[in-house]
Each structure stands twice: as structure tokens, then as C-alpha cells.
Amino acid sequence: xxxxxxxxxxxxxxxxxxxxxxxxxxxxxxxxxxxxxxxxxxxxxxxxxxxxxxxxxxxxxxxxxxxxxxxxxxxxxxxxxxxxxxxxxxxxxxxxxxxxxxxxxxxxxxxxxxxxxxxxxxxxxxxxxxxxxxxxxxxxxxxxxxxxxxxxxxxxxxxxxxxxxxxxxxxxxxxxxxxxxxxxxxxxxxxxxxxxxxxxxxxxxxxxxxxxxxxxxxxxxxxxxxxxxxxxxxxxxxxxxxxxxxxxxxxxxxxxxxxxxxxxxxxxxxxxxxxxxxxxxxxxxxxxxxxxxxxxxxxxxxxxxxxxxxxxxxxxxxxxxxxxxxxxxxxxxxxxxxxxxxxxxxxxxxxxxxxxxxxxxxxxxxxxxxxxxxxxxxxxxxxxxxxxxxxxxxxxxxxxxxxxxxxxxxxxxxxxxxxxxxxxxxxxxxxxxxxxxxxxxxxxxxxxxxxxxxxxx
Numbered sequence: 001x002x003x004x005x006x007x008x009x010x011x012x013x014x015x016x017x018x019x020x021x022x023x024x025x026x027x028x029x030x031x032x033x034x035x036x037x038x039x040x041x042x043x044x045x046x047x048x049x050x051x052x053x054x055x056x057x058x059x060x061x062x063x064x065x066x067x068x069x070x071x072x073x074x075x076x077x078x079x080x081x082x083x084x085x086x087x088x089x090x091x092x093x094x095x096x097x098x099x100x101x102x103x104x105x106x107x108x109x110x111x112x113x114x115x116x117x118x119x120x121x122x123x124x125x126x127x128x129x130x131x132x133x134x135x136x137x138x139x140x141x142x143x144x145x146x147x148x149x150x151x152x153x154x155x156x157x158x159x160x161x162x163x164x165x166x167x168x169x170x171x172x173x174x175x176x177x178x179x180x181x182x183x184x185x186x187x188x189x190x191x192x193x194x195x196x197x198x199x200x201x202x203x204x205x206x207x208x209x210x211x212x213x214x215x216x217x218x219x220x221x222x223x224x225x226x227x228x229x230x231x232x233x234x235x236x237x238x239x240x241x242x243x244x245x246x247x248x249x250x251x252x253x254x255x256x257x258x259x260x261x262x263x264x265x266x267x268x269x270x271x272x273x274x275x276x277x278x279x280x281x282x283x284x285x286x287x288x289x290x291x292x293x294x295x296x297x298x299x300x301x302x303x304x305x306x307x308x309x310x311x312x313x314x315x316x317x318x319x320x321x322x323x324x325x326x327x328x329x330x331x332x333x334x335x336x337x338x339x340x341x342x343x344x345x346x347x348x349x350x351x352x353x354x355x356x357x358x359x360x361x362x363x364x365x366x367x368x369x370x371x372x373x374x375x376x377x378x379x380x381x382x383x384x385x386x387x388x389x390x391x392x393x394x395x396x397x398x399x400x401x402x403x404x405x406x407x408x409x410x411x412x413x414x415x416x417x418x419x420x421x422x423x424x425x426x427x428x429x430x431x432x433x434x435x436x437x438x439x440x441x442x443x444x445x446x447x448x449x450x451x452x453x454x455x456x457x
Contacts, residue, residue: 002020002021002022002425003020003021003022004018004019004020005018005019005021005047005250006018006040006399006441007019007031007047007048008033008040008041008043008044008167009031009033009043010033010034010036010037010041010042010043010044010254011031011032011033011034011037011040011125011183011271011282012040012123012124012125012163013033013039013041013124013125013161013167013168014040014160014164014167014335015031015040015059016031016420017029017030017031017048018031018278019047019048019051019104020053021327021347023329023361023365023366024328025052025387026050026051026052027047027051027052027053027054027055028048028051028053028055028285029049029055029056029057030048030055030056030057030058031057031058032057032058032059032060032271032272032273033045033058033275034092034270034271034272035087035088035092035272035273035277035415036088036091036092036093036096036270037089037093037125037169037174038093038096038125038126038128038129038169039129039169039183040125040167040169040314041124041166041167041168041169041340042170043282044099044414045087045284045285045319048282048285049284049285049286049287049452050286050287052287052288052289053287053288053289053290053321054282054285054287054289054290054291054308055289055291056278056291056292057293057295058272058273059129059272059293059295059296060271060272060273065395067068068428081417082326086276086277086280087277087280087281087284087418088383091268092274092349095270095272096129096269097133097268099267099268099269100130100133101133102268103130103133103243104130104133104134104137105137106241106243106265107137107214107241108138108261109143109167109262110212110239110240111143111145111212111214113189113239114212114239115212115237115238115239115240115262115263116211116212116213116214116234116237116240116241117212117213117236117241117242118215118217118220118227118231118240118241118242118243119214119215119216119217119243120217120218120219120225120227120228120243121216121218121220121243121273122151122218122219122220122241123245123269124161124225126245127149127216128223130182130187130379131185131188131194131216132215133148133183134147134214135147135184135185135188135193135194135420138439139250140401141346145184145212145213145214146193146195146208146210146213146214147188147193147194147195147213147214147215147216148194148195148196148197148205148209148213148214148215148217149194149195149196149197149198149200149216149217149412150200150205150215150216150217150226151196151198151213151218151225152219153196154196154197154198155196155198157206158185158186158189158196161182161183162182162183162186166180167181169185169427170287175373179181180234181391195208199218199226200230201225202230203278208258212239212240215229215230217372220244220245220248221253221256222246222248222253222254222256223253227235229251229441231257232422234256234262235257235258235259235260235262235414236260236261237261237262238261238262238263240262240263241262241263241264242262242263242264242265243265243267244264244266244267245265245266245267245268245446246264246266246268246269247271248266250264250266258308259456270303281309283307283310285306286307287308288308288309288321289306289308289310289321290309290310290311291310291311291312291319292310292311292312292313292315292419293312293313293315294313294314294426296312297312319352328366329365329366329421330359330365330367330368331365331366331368332357332367332368333357333369333370335369335370336355336357336369336370338415340353340355341353341354343445344371355368356417357369357370357371358370358371358372375430387413388413388428388433388450388453388454389453390406390414390416392426392453393416393426393428393450394406394416396449396450396452396453397416397418397446397449398408399449400445400448400449401421402415402418402421402442402446402449403419403420404417404418404419404426405417405419405424409427410452413428413429414428415427415428416428418437418442418446421439421442422437422438422442423437423438424437424438424439424442424443424446425437425444426450435447
């Protein structure tokens with residue numbers, strides 16, 4: 001049985017990482033995640049700690065520009081508190097905010113010149129904060145510029161974001177309980193500053209269309225949606241502005257719209273874990289094995305730590321890893337625990353006992369309970385372990401009036417020769433003890449003596 005949990009990744013509203021647990025092991029599927037999110041629930045990485053395996057699948061690091069060779073060193077001497085401090089999202093929020101301010105300044109310059117702005121993005125984790133920054137900037141300058149969101153799924157997506165407050169950040173959840181709008185764009189839509197339409201040629205949009213304007217419309221590839229028509233409309237206008245994400249191949253995407261005179265601003269929005277935070281994250285999660293994409297090996301080598309072993313995986317290829325657990329843990333029922341008669345081991349701070357119970361599996365956890373039928377009265381032979389001390393054995397034999405002495409034998413650890421009351425031989429080996437005696441009574445006494453000096457249950 002598997003226990004599967006979805007835990008917020010912080011990237012988008014509803015985006016998550018996966019925790020999968022079974023009695024034989026546990027793993028984490030770690031997707032693109034961010035530590036600082038303006039609207040989505042924060043990256044719940046602490047709930048991912050303690051799993052056996054991490055499958056790291058955040059390929060956004062391939063486009064990262066923050067790589068530093070010093071960041072690859074997994075220093076096992078650093079404390080967990082230091083790693084947690086490195087995983088703060090404050091720096092990410094600040095960097096994204098500065099980026100938004102710069103984009104807004106470029107948008108304002110284009111609009112003031114009489115040009116329009118096209119933002120072909122469907123990432124609401126980018127669109128929502130950008131909308132807020134744009135409207136706040138226009139408000140300070142007392143500018144009124146229409147903003148159109150053109151998408152077939154925009155209405156449903158906006159409605160969904162208001163119906164899952166449990167996946168929002170704490171600030172948005174506080175607004176919910178205070179009766180405020182969860183997002184600023186909801187108020188902007190009510191005020192008519194922002195309008196949402198399914199198609200570019202919708203009748204209601206054609207009635208209110210004004211330029212210059214700001215249009216948010218997927219798709220980032222510039223091959224689908226209203227962005228294609230709008231680019232054909234504005235591509236020759238040097239006053240207009242096109243904002244693309246950095247991951248887009250601008251030269252290839254814009255080839256059908258050449259000659260292109262409109263300005264192009266290519267921005268890098270945070271879309272995953274920064275490379276400098278990968279190793280601190282692995283140290284904090286404390287997993288035994290980490291699986292990393294092979295593509296990351298050459299560009300951003302992640303050095304193995306004393307805390308975990310690294311395997312590199314490739315798409316459509318099987319990666320073999322060592323067995324994690326030979327056994328498994330089980331919870332013991334109280335009524336069964338009261339029947340135990342544990343024997344404490346002198347050399348270790350543990351006790352062992354025999355039990356007979358029924359093994360159950362509930363919600364991925366094993367339980368030992370009383371069997372359905374009454375316990376069998378048949379007593380199984382005792383199990384002995386440990387080494388036999390020669391001095392203790394001779395003392396136990398003397399207490400039973402058996403006269404013995406230590407003999408040396410190359411094939412045994414040691415031997416005890418018995419002369420009285422009858423001749424006998426006790427051979428002590430690493431994994432067995434052999435008693436040779438013609439008298440059954442004396443043989444039984446020797447067995448009792450050995451039983452008294454051995455650990456047993």
C-alpha cells in the first residue's frame with residue numbers, strides 16, 4: 001500500500017511536489033519549486049525531509065545564471081539551521097519585485113510614446129504580480145490604460161484561484177478571513193481597468209477596444225492564440241513592446257513576423273530552484289539517495305556528500321539503486337505488548353522477546369495484533385546467541401557437580417573435557433555447540449549449564 005501526498009512547490013497556485021511512502025521505503029518527486037512566492041502557498045520542503053529517495057526533476061536550473069562553482073560543495077559540517085537559513089525565499093521575492101519594477105518602467109515608456117504592450121504568457125504566477133505592479137505604477141502616475149486578458153480558459157482559471165484558498169500564501173488567506181478580495185486583479189476587473197475575454201474578436205471586446213493598451217494572451221511560443229494576430233498587427237510599430245520569457249528562443253519565435261520593428265524585452269522569471277540552493281536543500285531533506293538529471297551533471301556538477309549518495313538518471317532509461325530496507329517497522333498492539341516477556345541483552349541496551357501475532361497493513365503502516373485464535377501452547381526451542389565464556393561455563397558445570405577442564409582444538413573455538421561423573425566432550429564453535437556424552441542425564445545437565453551462560457529467548 002502506498003501513501004501519496006501532494007505538497008506545495010510554491011511555483012504556481014496548485015503546483016506541488018509528491019511524497020510517496022510505503023512500508024519498504026519512501027521517496028520524494030521534487031519538481032520545479034520556488035522558496036519565495038507572491039501568491040501561491042510557500043514551498044513546503046520541511047514536510048519532504050526524512051524520505052529515503054529524492055527524484056530531482058527541476059530542469060529550470062539548466063537556464064540558471066546564478067551558478068557558482070563554490071555552490072556545488074556539499075559541506076557536511078554545516079548545521080541544519082545554516083541550511084534552512086540559506087533556503088529563505090526573501091531574496092527571491094526581492095529580486096522578482098525589482099524585476100517587475102523594471103518591466104513596468106519599460107511598459108510605461110512604451111505607453112507614453114503611444115505604443116501597445118503584448119505579454120504572451122499563461123503563467124499566472126507571473127501574470128498576477130505583474131498586473132499588480134502595472135496597475136500600481138499607473139495609479140501613481142494617474143495614467144489610465146486598458147488592460148485586456150485574452151484567453152479561452154482565463155475566466156475558469158481566475159474562478160479556480162478564488163476557490164482553492166488552501167493553496168494560497170498566508171497573506172492571501174488572511175484576506176479571505178477579513179473579507180477582502182484575494183487578488184488585486186479581482187478589484188481591477190470590477191473597476192473595468194482589466195477585462196477578460198475568450199477571443200480577440202469577441203463582440204464585447206471589439207466594442208471597448210482602445211489603443212494604446214496592454215494585452216496578456218498566451219501562447220509563449222507565438223504560434224497559438226491571439227498573440228499571433230496581435231503580433232502581425234503591431235510588429236511594424238517601433239513604439240510597441242513585446243515581453244518574452246527568457247526560455248523562449250526569440251530568434252526562432254519571431255521569424256514569421258520579420259521585419260520586426262517593435263521593441264522586444266526578454267525577461268527571466270523565477271521558475272525553479274536556484275542552483276545555489278540545491279545542495280542546502282538536499283542537506284536539509286536528509287535523504288539517503290538523490291537522483292539528479294544527467295543533463296545537470298556536466299553543466300552544474302553536484303558533489304556527493306557524506307549525507308547522501310547521488311545517482312544520475314536519463315529519460316527512458318532504468319536507473320538501478322541499492323536496496324533501501326531489508327526489513328520494515330511495525331506498530332505493536334497494546335494487548336499483545338502486555339504478553340511479552342523480554343530478555344535484556346547485557347552487551348546492548350535492548351531487550352528481545354518472542355511473540356506470536358497477526359500482521360496487518362493499514363494505510364501503508366504495519367501493525368502486529370493478537371491472532372484470531374488462541375496462542376498455541378507448544379513451546380518452541382530456545383534461540384541462543386552470543387559467545388560462551390569458558391570460565392562461566394566451567395563454573396556452571398561445577399555447580400551441577402560436573403568436573404570439566406579446557407581443551408584446545410584447532411577445529412573449535414575451545415573444548416571442555418568432562419571426566420566426572422562420566423566422560424563427555426563439549427565442542428564450542430562459532431555457530432554451534434556439540435555435546436558428546438553416552439549418559440542422557442549428564443547430557444541434560446550439561447545442556448542446562450550451557451543454557452544458563454548463553455543469551456536466549
